[in-house]
Amino acid sequence: MDLPNPYKGDYKKLVIVPISLAIISLILILFISPIRLGIDFKGGIDVEMLSSAPPNLQMLKSDLEKSGYTVNEIKTNKNPAGYMTQAELSRSKKMLKADELKSAYYTQRKEVAELEANSVIKNDSALRAQYEQKRLELDKTANSLFELSGSNAIAGGFSTTNLLTKQVQASFVKISDEENSNLRSIFASDVPDASTSFKEMSSSLSDDFISRAFMVVVYSIILTSIVVFLIFRSIVPSIAVLSGAAADVLFALGAMAIFQIPLTLASFAALLMLVGFSLDTDILLTMRVVKRTEGSAADRAYESMKTGMTMSMSVMVAFASLLALAYITQISIYYEIAAVAIAGLIGDLIATWAFNAVIILAYMQDMEKKGKTIMKRSLLSYIFRS
Amino acid sequence: MTENVVIDILTDKRVLLLILLTLGAVGWIFINGGPFNGGLKFGIDFSGGVRIPILLEQAVDPVTMQEMVDNIKTRASAFGLSEVKVTPVGDSQIFVEVSKANPQLVTDIERILSKQGVYQGIVDGKVAVSGDSLYPDTVRRDNPAYYGGVDWVVAFSLTSDGQKHFSEVVRGKGNFPLYMYLDRPTNAIVVISKEDLLAQSTIGTGINQQNITEEQAIKLVISALNLEGHSVPIYLEEGISEQIESDTLKPFDENTAVIISKNSSEKIKGQLTSLGFKLKEKSSADMQPVYAVSGTNLGFVVNRWDALGLKSAPILSPSIANGAPSQSYVITGAARGKGNEKIADADLSAREIMSVLKGGALPVQISLGSVQEVPAKLGQEVLNLSLLGLVFSVICIAVMLSLRYREPSVVLPIVLTSISEIILLLAIIGSFSIDLAAMAGIIATVGISVDAQIVITDELLKKREDDDIQHKLDGAFHIIVTNATVAIVAMLPLLLFSGLVEIIGFATTTVIGYILGVSISRPAYATVAKKLFVSKKAHEKVAVVQ
Numbered sequence: 001m002d003l004p005n006p007y008k009g010d011y012k013k014l015v016i017v018p019i020s021l022a023i024i025s026l027i028l029i030l031f032i033s034p035i036r037l038g039i040d041f042k043g044g045i046d047v048e049m050l051s052s053a054p055p056n057l058q059m060l061k062s063d064l065e066k067s068g069y070t071v072n073e074i075k076t077n078k079n080p081a082g083y084m085t086q087a088e089l090s091r092s093k094k095m096l097k098a099d100e101l102k103s104a105y106y107t108q109r110k111e112v113a114e115l116e117a118n119s120v121i122k123n124d125s126a127l128r129a130q131y132e133q134k135r136l137e138l139d140k141t142a143n144s145l146f147e148l149s150g151s152n153a154i155a156g157g158f159s160t161t162n163l164l165t166k167q168v169q170a171s172f173v174k175i176s177d178e179e180n181s182n183l184r185s186i187f188a189s190d191v192p193d194a195s196t197s198f199k200e201m202s203s204s205l206s207d208d209f210i211s212r213a214f215m216v217v218v219y220s221i222i223l224t225s226i227v228v229f230l231i232f233r234s235i236v237p238s239i240a241v242l243s244g245a246a247a248d249v250l251f252a253l254g255a256m257a258i259f260q261i262p263l264t265l266a267s268f269a270a271l272l273m274l275v276g277f278s279l280d281t282d283i284l285l286t287m288r289v290v291k292r293t294e295g296s297a298a299d300r301a302y303e304s305m306k307t308g309m310t311m312s313m314s315v316m317v318a319f320a321s322l323l324a325l326a327y328i329t330q331i332s333i334y335y336e337i338a339a340v341a342i343a344g345l346i347g348d349l350i351a352t353w354a355f356n357a358v359i360i361l362a363y364m365q366d367m368e369k370k371g372k373t374i375m376k377r378s379l380l381s382y383i384f385r386s
Numbered sequence: 387m388t389e390n391v392v393i394d395i396l397t398d399k400r401v402l403l404l405i406l407l408t409l410g411a412v413g414w415i416f417i418n419g420g421p422f423n424g425g426l427k428f429g430i431d432f433s434g435g436v437r438i439p440i441l442l443e444q445a446v447d448p449v450t451m452q453e454m455v456d457n458i459k460t461r462a463s464a465f466g467l468s469e470v471k472v473t474p475v476g477d478s479q480i481f482v483e484v485s486k487a488n489p490q491l492v493t494d495i496e497r498i499l500s501k502q503g504v505y506q507g508i509v510d511g512k513v514a515v516s517g518d519s520l521y522p523d524t525v526r527r528d529n530p531a532y533y534g535g536v537d538w539v540v541a542f543s544l545t546s547d548g549q550k551h552f553s554e555v556v557r558g559k560g561n562f563p564l565y566m567y568l569d570r571p572t573n574a575i576v577v578i579s580k581e582d583l584l585a586q587s588t589i590g591t592g593i594n595q596q597n598i599t600e601e602q603a604i605k606l607v608i609s610a611l612n613l614e615g616h617s618v619p620i621y622l623e624e625g626i627s628e629q630i631e632s633d634t635l636k637p638f639d640e641n642t643a644v645i646i647s648k649n650s651s652e653k654i655k656g657q658l659t660s661l662g663f664k665l666k667e668k669s670s671a672d673m674q675p676v677y678a679v680s681g682t683n684l685g686f687v688v689n690r691w692d693a694l695g696l697k698s699a700p701i702l703s704p705s706i707a708n709g710a711p712s713q714s715y716v717i718t719g720a721a722r723g724k725g726n727e728k729i730a731d732a733d734l735s736a737r738e739i740m741s742v743l744k745g746g747a748l749p750v751q752i753s754l755g756s757v758q759e760v761p762a763k764l765g766q767e768v769l770n771l772s773l774l775g776l777v778f779s780v781i782c783i784a785v786m787l788s789l790r791y792r793e794p795s796v797v798l799p800i801v802l803t804s805i806s807e808i809i810l811l812l813a814i815i816g817s818f819s820i821d822l823a824a825m826a827g828i829i830a831t832v833g834i835s836v837d838a839q840i841v842i843t844d845e846l847l848k849k850r851e852d853d854d855i856q857h858k859l860d861g862a863f864h865i866i867v868t869n870a871t872v873a874i875v876a877m878l879p880l881l882l883f884s885g886l887v888e889i890i891g892f893a894t895t896t897v898i899g900y901i902l903g904v905s906i907s908r909p910a911y912a913t914v915a916k917k918l919f920v921s922k923k924a925h926e927k928v929a930v931v932q
Contacts, residue, residue, distance in 0.1 A: 040888075050764070081767065117523035120543045120713065160545055162522050197759040208441060212884050219879035227875045231868055266823065269889040272880055273830065273896060276873025280837060283868050287861070307844040310790050311837040314783050318833030321779030322826060329771050337826045337892065 006305075007298035011358055018355040021347070022247055025254025033257045036072075038264030038336075039088060041210050043203035044072070047087040049187060051194035054083045060190045067182055068092040077330055084330040085191075088262075091200070092183075094148065098175045099202055101145040105168055108138045113161045135161070142168050149175045213268055224275060231283075237290060240359040241282045244351045248278040251347025252340050261340060266333040270340035277315060277345060281308040281352045289360050297364045301357050308352060316345050391921040395914050404910035408806040411813035426812060429821030429891075432769040434762025435485040438495055439888075440752050442479065454752075455480060457741060460692075461498050461569065463672065470495070480752075505745045508565040509702065511612040514555040515564075517745040519548025525743045527736055528716060537721035537728065538736040541714055542743055549711040560704030563680060563687045564717075565610055568742045569695045572616050574643040574666070575635075576607075576694065577654070578673055579623040582647055583607070585674040589686070598677055598686055607675055610688040610696060618694065623650055630657050637662045645693050647673045668693040697742045772825045779832050780804065787836070795918050796843060803911040804835045810902055815895055823888060827895025834873075834896070835903055838866045839911050846919050855919065859912050866908055870900040 006014060029035060039046050049055070054076055061071045070090040076083050091099075112134045119127035139155035142164055146153045149171035158164035180198075187196050201209075225242060232238045249271055261267060281304075288304045289297055319341040326335035395401055415425035430437050446454065451474045458480065462470040471483040482495055507515035524543035530536045544552060556562075580600065587598040598606070604620075611618040621629060623646075629635040644663040646655065647670050655665055671692070678689035680701055689699045700717045717739055721732035760768075780801065787797045811831055815824050845862035846855065874897050880886065881893040 080771075081764065113523040117521050117543070120521055120524055121526075123713070159547075160518075160521060162520075163518060166518075195761055195764075209886065212886055216879045216884045216886070219883065220876050223875045223878065224872060227872055231872070265886055265889045266826075266892075269823070269880065269892045272876055273873075273892075275876040276869070276896070276900075277834075279872045280841075280865075280869040283872070284841060284865050287865050287868075292861075303848065307840060310844070311840045313786060313790075314836040314840060315830075315833035317782045317786050318779045318829055318836075321775050321782055322829045324778070325771060325775035325829075329768055331768065331822060333822045334826055337823075337830075341830070 005298060005302040006353075007301045007357065007361060011298070011361060014354040015358050018247060018350050021254070021350060022250055025250050025257075028254050028257045033260075035253060035256050036260060036262045038262035038267075039199070039201045039206065040265045040268075041206050041213070041263060043201045043206040044091055045069075045089045045183070045201075046199040047085075047089065047187065047196060048199075049085040049087075049191060049194045049196040050079075050082050051085065051191050052082045055085055055191040055194070057085070060085075060087075060187070063186050063190055064089060064183075067186060068094060069183070079328065079330045085194075086330070086332070091202075092179055094175065095179045096203070098145065098148055098172055101141060101148065102168070102172050105138065105141045105145065105165075108134075108141060109161060109165060112138045113165075116161050138164070145171050145175075209265065213265075216272070220272060220275065228279075232286065236363045237286050237360060240356050240363075241279060241286060244282045244348075244356045245275045245278040247351040247355060248274050248344045248348045251351065252344035255343030255347070256340065259339065259343075261336060261343075264332070264336055266336040267340045270337040271344070273341065274344035274348070277341070278348045278351070281312060281348060282356050284308055284311070285352060285357055286360055289357075289364060297361055301361055305353050305357070309349070312345055312349055316342055319345070391917055395917050398910075398913045398917070400906075400909045400913045404803070404806055404906055407906065408809050411810050415813055415816070421812075421816075426816030427819045428765075428769065428816075429819045429824075430483055430485065430760050430765065431822040432765045432772075432820065432825075433485060434760050434765035435483055436495075436759050438482045440480040440482060442752055451480075453737060453741070458482065458498075461503055462495065463668070463692075503569045503745045505742055506567045506570055508567060508570075508613055509556050509559050509562050511614050511617070512555045513613070515544065515548065515552050517743075519551060520544050520743065522744040524714075525740050527740070530718070530732075533716070533718055536718035538732040539716050539718045540736050540739045540743070541716045543714045549713060552715075553711040556702055556707045558707060559702055560707035561680070562702050562707070563610075563699040564702055565688075565696055566698045566700070566739070566742050567695045568697055568745070570613075571618060571643060571645065571666075571694065573638055573641055574618055574645055575637075575663070576611070576618055576620040577623050577626055577644055577646045577650065577658070578607075578620060579647060579650065582670060582673040583622070583675065585670075586676045589677055589679055596679065596686075602686065603675070603677070606677065606686055606688050607691075610675070610691065610699070611694065618645075623647075623654065626654055627657070630661065635661065645673075698739060768822075776808065776825075776829055776832070779829050780808075783832060783836050787840075791843070796915075799911060799914045799918070800836060800839045800843070803839060803907050803914075804832055807835045807899070807902055807907045808832060810906070811895065811899055814898055814902075815891070819891075821891045824891030824895045827892040827899065830892075830896055831899035831903075834899055835907065838869070838903055838908055839915075841865050842908065842912050842915055846915055855916055859916065862912070863908070867904055870904045874900050 057074050057076060061074055064071050064087075069092050072088045072090060074085070074087040076085045078084070112131065115127055115131035115134060118124070119131050138161070142155035145168055146155065151167075151171055151174070153167050153171070155164055155167075158167060183198070184196070187194065224245070225238075228241055229238045232241065252271060252274055255261070256263065256267065284307060285301065285304045289300045292300060294300070295303075319338045322334050323338035323342060325331075326338055396405070415421055418425040440458070442454070455472050455474050459470065459472050462472070462482070471481075471485075473481045473483070484495070503517075505515075505517035506513050521543050524541075526541050528539040528541045530539050533539055556564075583603050584598070584600060587603060589596050589598070604622075607620055611620060621635070626635070640662065642663055643666045644658050645666045645668060646658070648667045649670050655667075659665060673693045674691075675688045675696075676690040677686050678699070679685070680687040680699075687699050687701070688696065690696060698717075698719075700719065706712075706715070719732075719735050719739070721728045721735060723731050783804070784797060784801045787800060788794075791797055808828060808831065811828055812820070815828070820828075842859070842862040845858045848858070877893045877897050881890060881897055884890070
């Protein structure tokens with residue numbers, strides 16, 4: 001692998017490549033093809049169906065739509081066991097409504113039940129009046145759910161909140177059972193003899209996942225930034241390293257937009273891992289170019305590139321195996337992790353060697369002109385010695 | 387490469403450590419039954435089964451979490467789902483896993499979890515108090531100091547109808563036990579072995595020790611199972627064959643269950659099934675009635691019997707049994723042990739009684755996550771393919787390295803080190819559970835591991851002004867350690883605070899992979915590379931002299 005040394009001569013124009021790629025990625029994500037959220041983050045139903053013959057997707061889709069489901073995606077691929085059909089549906093309108101009413105009921109119930117219990121324990125008529133007033137609101141929510149489930153129950157007829165809650169639970173279970181068996185029967189009648197599995201996410205759970213994922217990203221950014229600054233203890237290399245990592249994630253997101261890889265928990269984990277992967281080549285480059293003295297800076301950068309390329313290739317080969325495995329097994333978690341990692345690693349090659357390397361080299365020249373010491377010793381170098 | 391170099395390498399303490407740990411890991415896997423028979427634990431993705439993540443509406447403390455987990459276990463086993471694995475995940479999630487993929491099972495679990503249990507307090511064959519006749523939110527702890535001679539007090543209030551009914555049923559039943567059942571079976575028979583019946587028949591120790599005879603035990607369990615119109619008949623396993631043969635044993639209807647120990651003979655189970663009974667198998671421990679001294683004319687009482695849902699049997703005080711209806715009642719009890727142990731025991735007993743009275747209601751509201759089902763055959767196939775993928779990735783990397791370095795003495799150590807690392811990682815993660823995410827992480831680790839070894843190799847091969855090997859290695863390690871630190875830090879929030887259990891396996895594996903790499907396998911590889919490098923250089927010098 002003998003590439004010409006790109007850092008001899010007018011290397012600064014190299015940055016055009018990553019910058020334009022970053023702009024293209026941003027435009028893609030923001031305006032052209034926004035990243036599709038998987039059901040982990042937006043709620044819905046994932047269906048995986050294994051059948052011996054290819055199913056009639058058109059019929060399946062229209063039958064599902066007739067029953068109030070929105071089919072976001074449906075496709076069939078062959079795998080060693082037969083035909084694997086994967087579909088992503090939105091939950092039915094009825095189920096969404098039932099979910100909403102149920103969570104509203106439980107939010108209201110807490111206060112009502114406490115008032116009821118206190119009025120009984122303290123034998124207090126003022127509390128009792130307060131309870132009865134609040135109970136009317138609770139009854140309203142319960143009645144809406146009863147109506148949705150097709151039951152004749154009337155909330156006001158239940159003497160205690162406990163009994164009312166039991167009826168509310170029963171009504172909710174009835175709705176969800178009916179919707180589930182309806183969905184299962186559509187698949188069973190359209191594709192007989194298939195083994196089908198359903199993964200359903202309620203919107204409350206996907207909201208929770210979003211907030212958790214968001215929290216993880218914020219903590220990750222803060223912690224990583226602190227650690228990088230502690231290690232390099234100079235502003236420019238730290239920012240170069242961090243923006244390299246950010247560029248990797250951005251490129252990977254761009255690839256997700258183009259190849260329609262959904263953002264799920266798995267691809268989210270892969271994006272976080274990219275931060276770590278992106279840094280290894282950046283650190284190699286920064287350490288070798290900034291801290292060492294043998295040869296010219298451009299030579300050291302070029303040497304680093306050769307090592308870095310081998311490193312990235314080895315990681316890519318591992319993920320390519322995972323991707324191949326994903327195609328054979330049709331396991332989405334493998335596919336999402338591998339595809340995002342490979343996209344990010346390709347992006348990393350560009351970000352590191354056309355962006356970070358340029359910044360670091362320019363910074364070196366600038367510092368050399370000013371005659372300053374380049375960098376302080378990293379804190380880690382005091383702690384770790386091989 | 388001479389033999390001396392090989393011996394030199396193999397006896398180095400860092401290399402030796404890696405070899406010993408790897409052999410240890412392999413040995414450990416095989417001692418525990420081999421990789422596929424328990425040596426490595428696989429998640430349901432690979433072993434097949436159903437997983438239902440349960441999300442708690444709010445984060446809870448460890449005590450409440452344990453209470454939730456126990457509660458779900460108890461209720462699942464009350465419904466005959468004894469193979470259920472319930473694991474707390476972080477402070478706000480619980481996983482329910484069943485190793486059989488069966489849609490009916492999922493519906494059952496969903497039903498159990500989304501519904502409250504049924505509480506019944508039975509006195510002398512009549513339901514005196516039920517979940518519907520009390521206000522669950524009034525169930526509360528009270529101060530034992532007000533009652534004298536007791537360690538815990540749980541109070542609850544009845545609805546006006548409930549009060550009337552209770553006072554009618556318990557009238558004249560002073561000193562009778564109030565059998566507190568949660569999800570008592572209504573349409574079932576019990577088949578119990580003498581051994582289980584009498585396993586707990588010795589009460590107390592030393593001079594207080596009392597033994598219950600078989601005859602007494604039978605009387606006691608019949609009394610505990612008595613309920614007007616819904617009594618649960620009990621049969622001794624030893625005599626059941628005669629009953630079956632004489633045609634006197636028949637199910638009440640097509641749904642009648644037989645509650646029987648898992649350890650009972652397959653022959654009896656088969657006979658009962660063919661008669662039309664549905665088997666509800668329980669562990670031997672759950673089948674054993676726990677007796678207590680009642681301190682009354684009855685002498686003894688069955689105080690707990692998990693297989694039947696009997697949670698406790700407090701004794702009715704004569705004043706309650708003869709008095710007028712009252713709104714609030716209390717259940718009191720004594721605790722075992724001394725000091726803090728006593729406080730903890732009182733706390734546990736009171737919590738359990740409260741939970742039973744509330745119909746087993748969970749302390750925190752829950753919602754069910756995405757239900758995942760994996761057929762066992764598919765799981766096995768996915769596992770085989772995944773392991774093949776792992777091997778394939780190692781082979782591909784070996785090919786790539788051969789193309790890059792064209793030198794077996796460089797490629798071989800890198801590949802061998804990575805293989806040891808995979809084995810260590812499999813053994814570590816496999817003692818918990820390897821799921822899809824963890825498997826993806828293990829394959830990623832192959833890349834990470836090789837990646838770091840390339841840094842070491844390239845640093846050593848590089849020509850530099852100072853040709854000091856140790857200096858070069860220091861440089862390589864600086865890069866590797868820095869990189870591992872940042873990578874671990876980026877993953878830590880996901881691993882520690884997220885509770886996103888579906889991908890935690892991936893985070894865990896990569897983080898452990900980095901730690902193993904930096905602490906064990908990279909130093910070992912560095913030693914190997916250094917020795918090989920020095921030996922090669924020595925050869926070159928010899929060649930020049932000649």
